[in-house]
Amino acid sequence: MTEIPKHVGVVGGGRMGAGIAQVFAALGSTVVIAEAGDQAAARDRVRTGLTRAHERGQLGTEEPADVLARVRTVGAPAELPADLDLVVEAVPEIPSLKVDVLSSVEKTVDASTVIASNTSSISIAELGAALNDPSRFIGMHFFNPVPASSLVEIVRVPNTAAAVVDKVRGWVSLLGKREVLVNDSPGFATSRLGVCLGLEAIRMLEEGVADAESIDRAMELGYRHPMGPLRSTDLVGLDVRLAIAEHLASTLGDRFTPPELLRDKVARGEFGRKSGQGFYNWEEASR
Structure with missing residues (x-):
């Protein structure tokens, strides 16, 4: 034991x-x-x-x-x-x-x-x-x-x-x-799958497919995810997710290339919950 x-x-x-x-x-x-x-x-x-x-x-x-x-x-x-x-x-x-x-x-x-x-x-x-x-x-x-x-x-x-x-x-x-x-493999199992889903959700938001809440709700209700990919990215940290995506893109290929929306938000200091703003406004949610 x-x-x-x-x-x-x-x-x-x-x-x-x-x-x-x-x-x-x-x-x-x-x-x-x-x-x-x-x-x-x-x-x-x-x-x-x-x-x-x-x-x-x-x-x-x-x-x-x-x-x-x-x-x-x-x-x-x-x-x-x-x-x-x-x-x-x-x-x-x-x-x-x-x-x-x-x-x-x-x-x-x-x-x-x-x-x-x-x-x-x-x-x-x-x-x-x-x-x-x-x-x-x-x-x-x-x-x-x-x-x-x-x-x-x-x-x-x-x-x-x-x-x-x-x-x-x-x-x-x-x-x-x-x-x-x-x-051992770049991104292992969890980050590789989680980042892949998160990046595609960001691309959908970037392309105007739906708003953040709708994209998240679709995965929560349709696939029983406890949290949607954009809210999850806010929790992990957009800066953290960007760093992981860049590493995976360098090792696994272009499918992990970060969307410009993600780069832009990180450049503006919008890191998610820890900064108060990401794909959601966490300052308003805490009031």
Whole structure:
């Protein structure tokens, strides 16, 4: 039987990193977040998430403050403790940045530490090539918002040790989530399909086929999607979706070329829910 990871590191304290830290802390792990920017903001994101989970009765008998006491922050991957069972890299989808982070992590932690990337599109083999021991490296693609999502996409390459795959599958199960196990490929299974649908929805909006609400409602009612592709893009972040689309276009071909509407919105700073405006006006919705 898989035991919970006693000590977990998360590199990146943004929305995804804070969510990953939250679910492991709620499981009972002690968590260290390495955040090069605002460490207090990273911890506040975890605090806010725990408060919401408590309000929904999802923390059991523990108070948010008790769980938060298991979370601390440092400024850089090199400041992580060595005796971590797992480190999850959750920095932006910039290959060179991820390679630098993963290299620093490997130099810092024990040889037994499992190192994972939360990348949603970049090849695990490409990232793992920066490591001296790629056998302990694996993809753990969590979904936004992490505490509420039931899925983790586990991405393996031929170099990934079978014992590492088994251990990560066990941890995902302990988190109360379900896994899909996929072999390494650009965009894996989820981003490849999700981005394809999202880009086509944006093209339809660009061409005037229908408005955003109608396109989303068609998929929600006709195909039982819990959320339409344009609202989902707002939640993920238009800037994030653009970066993934550009990467997939460079590796898989022109069918993933981002529509000009997406580029224009990102250029205007319309990133979706996090900026208040995307394909929907989130500022009005929050009033």
